[in-house]
Amino acid sequence: MLDVVIIGCGPVGALAANLLGKSGLNTLVIEREADPFPLPRAVHLDHEMMRLFQAAGVIDHVVADMRDTEGHIHIGADHGVIRYMGTVGLPRPFGWSNDYFFYQPELEAHLRGALARYANVQLRLGTAFEALEQDADGVAVRLRSPSGPSVVRARWLIACDGSRSSVRKSLGIALDDLDFEEPWLVVDAEVDGAVRFPALTGLPDGANLQQLSVMMCDPDRPATVVPGRGNHRRWEFMLLPGEDDAAMMRPEKVSELVGPWLERVPHRIVRAATYRFHGLIAEKWQQGRVFLAGDAAHQTPPFFGQGMCHGLRDVANLAWKLALVSDGKVEPELLDSYQAERDPHVRAVIEAAVAAGRYICMLDPAQAAARDVEMRARAEGSAHSTAADLIPAIETGIVASDTPGAGERFIQPWVGAGSTQALLDDVTGGGWRLFAIDAEAAARARQAVEAVTALAIRIVDISEIADGGTLRQWLTERCARFVLVRPDFYVFGTACESVEPLLNGLRGSITEQSARERESVT
Numbered sequence: 161m162l163d164v165v166i167i168g169c170g171p172v173g174a175l176a177a178n179l180l181g182k183s184g185l186n187t188l189v190i191e192r193e194a195d196p197f198p199l200p201r202a203v204h205l206d207h208e209m210m211r212l213f214q215a216a217g218v219i220d221h222v223v224a225d226m227r228d229t230e231g232h233i234h235i236g237a238d239h240g241v242i243r244y245m246g247t248v249g250l251p252r253p254f255g256w257s258n259d260y261f262f263y264q265p266e267l268e269a270h271l272r273g274a275l276a277r278y279a280n281v282q283l284r285l286g287t288a289f290e291a292l293e294q295d296a297d298g299v300a301v302r303l304r305s306p307s308g309p310s311v312v313r314a315r316w317l318i319a320c321d322g323s324r325s326s327v328r329k330s331l332g333i334a335l336d337d338l339d340f341e342e343p344w345l346v347v348d349a350e351v352d353g354a355v356r357f358p359a360l361t362g363l364p365d366g367a368n369l370q371q372l373s374v375m376m377c378d379p380d381r382p383a384t385v386v387p388g389r390g391n392h393r394r395w396e397f398m399l400l401p402g403e404d405d406a407a408m409m410r411p412e413k414v415s416e417l418v419g420p421w422l423e424r425v426p427h428r429i430v431r432a433a434t435y436r437f438h439g440l441i442a443e444k445w446q447q448g449r450v451f452l453a454g455d456a457a458h459q460t461p462p463f464f465g466q467g468m469c470h471g472l473r474d475v476a477n478l479a480w481k482l483a484l485v486s487d488g489k490v491e492p493e494l495l496d497s498y499q500a501e502r503d504p505h506v507r508a509v510i511e512a513a514v515a516a517g518r519y520i521c522m523l524d525p526a527q528a529a530a531r532d533v534e535m536r537a538r539a540e541g542s543a544h545s546t547a548a549d550l551i552p553a554i555e556t557g558i559v560a561s562d563t564p565g566a567g568e569r570f571i572q573p574w575v576g577a578g579s580t581q582a583l584l585d586d587v588t589g590g591g592w593r594l595f596a597i598d599a600e601a602a603a604r605a606r607q608a609v610e611a612v613t614a615l616a617i618r619i620v621d622i623s624e625i626a627d628g629g630t631l632r633q634w635l636t637e638r639c640a641r642f643v644l645v646r647p648d649f650y651v652f653g654t655a656c657e658s659v660e661p662l663l664n665g666l667r668g669s670i671t672e673q674s675a676r677e678r679e680s681v682t
């Protein structure tokens with residue numbers, strides 16, 4: 161029997177397969193299409209995804225095909241700035257820029273290509289999911305390919321089969337509708353030159369429109385203009401009441417819409433397609449041994465470019481849990497924390513995108529003018545924030561939520577100097593890590609880990625890490641001497657004096673199997 165069958169080999173399924181492959185799980189990935197999809201769908205991701213690609217050992221391939229950018233800016237009806245979430249000159253606590261643009265066919269090729277490293281991962285293209293049946297030990301999955309039907313058995317199934325997920329439908333799982341639905345036209349183009357913006361006022365010093373995700377909140381026609389990797393560019397135009405999808409996708413209409421942005425700039429339209437931007441979240445993310453991930457579990461309006469990020473976070477969350485349970489190290493109830501952790505997290509970010517969508521999509525000029533006044537007043541009265549601030553901490557699940565910093569994404573400083581510089585995760589390795597403030601604390605942490613848990617937890621003495629003091633500062637700001645970081649880079653919790661309560665908390669939330677129980681499983 162396989163450990164995991166993944167349905168769908170887009171970026172989410174392919175990352176899942178890489179992470180599970182690295183953990184040694186026997187994994188089969190099924191993809192309905194025989195050939196890679198040649199056009200871009202998702203275009204944006206953030207620093208956390210770069211860290212996951214780093215963990216999956218694919219970062220060097222992936223990063224070479226990306227453009228890092230400088231945040232987001234929203235422009236009001238009068239062409240003045242109403243919201244600025246720029247990142248120029250700000251520190252990069254997670255090691256990477258906040259925003260990256262990519263070309264999906266290239267990203268998919270890198271992620272799929274990397275699967276060849278794993279003898280324990282198989283990819284079957286041109287094979288469709290038909291049905292599944294679960295029992296106490298596993299899932300039987302009926303598949304169909306040009307060579308005929310087949311059945312495979314796995315202990316778990318992850319459905320990464322997109323917004324129209326056949327797996328989700330076969331389980332009868334409904335979607336919770338966040339009450340946002342707007343029609344937009346998405347246009348991709350190859351552009352040989354700079355995009356021309358209208359005269360804008362209130363641009364912050366150093367803001368470079370060619371390097372920003374620009375939201376034109378213009379009631380005449382709300383539109384998004386974002387950079388892409390290389391010479392790729394994307395526009396998104398809201399459809400106005402009464403406009404017809406087919407008419408909007410016609411080449412002459414597309415040219416009319418992008419024309420003002422590209423006067424005398426040579427370009428080639430790659431794709432134009434209408435979508436309904438909406439906020440939807442599956443009511444159940446898990447049914448028995450089956451998990452929904454990515455667009456199968458949720459869909460967001462794209463206003464902060466987080467759609468694919470949510471899915472990559474889903475499988476990063478599942479992968480370490482499946483690895484622990486499959487090893488027989490912990491009880492399968494750990495897997496029940498998947499929805500408990502991911503649903504509130506995704507919901508908070510989708511709600512932020514929906515809230516932005518409500519003001520971006522305003523078509524009434526008087527309302528839009530009032531919005532601009534209100535947004536500027538709000539910006540005046542608050543500290544500068546970036547899109548990274550929209551991502552909340554994990555509050556429920558495998559976190560010691562009563563300790564400072566619990567559930568936050570842990571920082572990743574650069575370590576060392578000059579040509580020997582490396583990112584923290586590459587220096588320490590991944591998995592569970594317990595960072596201690598000095599050698600004495602590290603010795604205590606070592607003893608405590610041995611006494612309390614059989615989980616493999618790496619102890620890191622931060623006084624031996626040449627990171628310019630950022631790890632110490634992180635701990636000090638949280639009045640802590642220890643921080644326990646999960647394999648998906650979220651903080652389990654921190655401890656001030658004694659580390660035992662933190663480790664006991666971990667034992668309390670992850671039920672480890674005794675050695676005797678483990679032997680009876682194997």
Ligand SMILES: O=C(O)CCc1cccc(O)c1
Nearest residue numbers: 202203204373462463464465
């Ligand atoms: O089209 C997409 O999927 C996202 C485009 C995008 C990226 C970043 C910011 C933004 O407002 C839109």
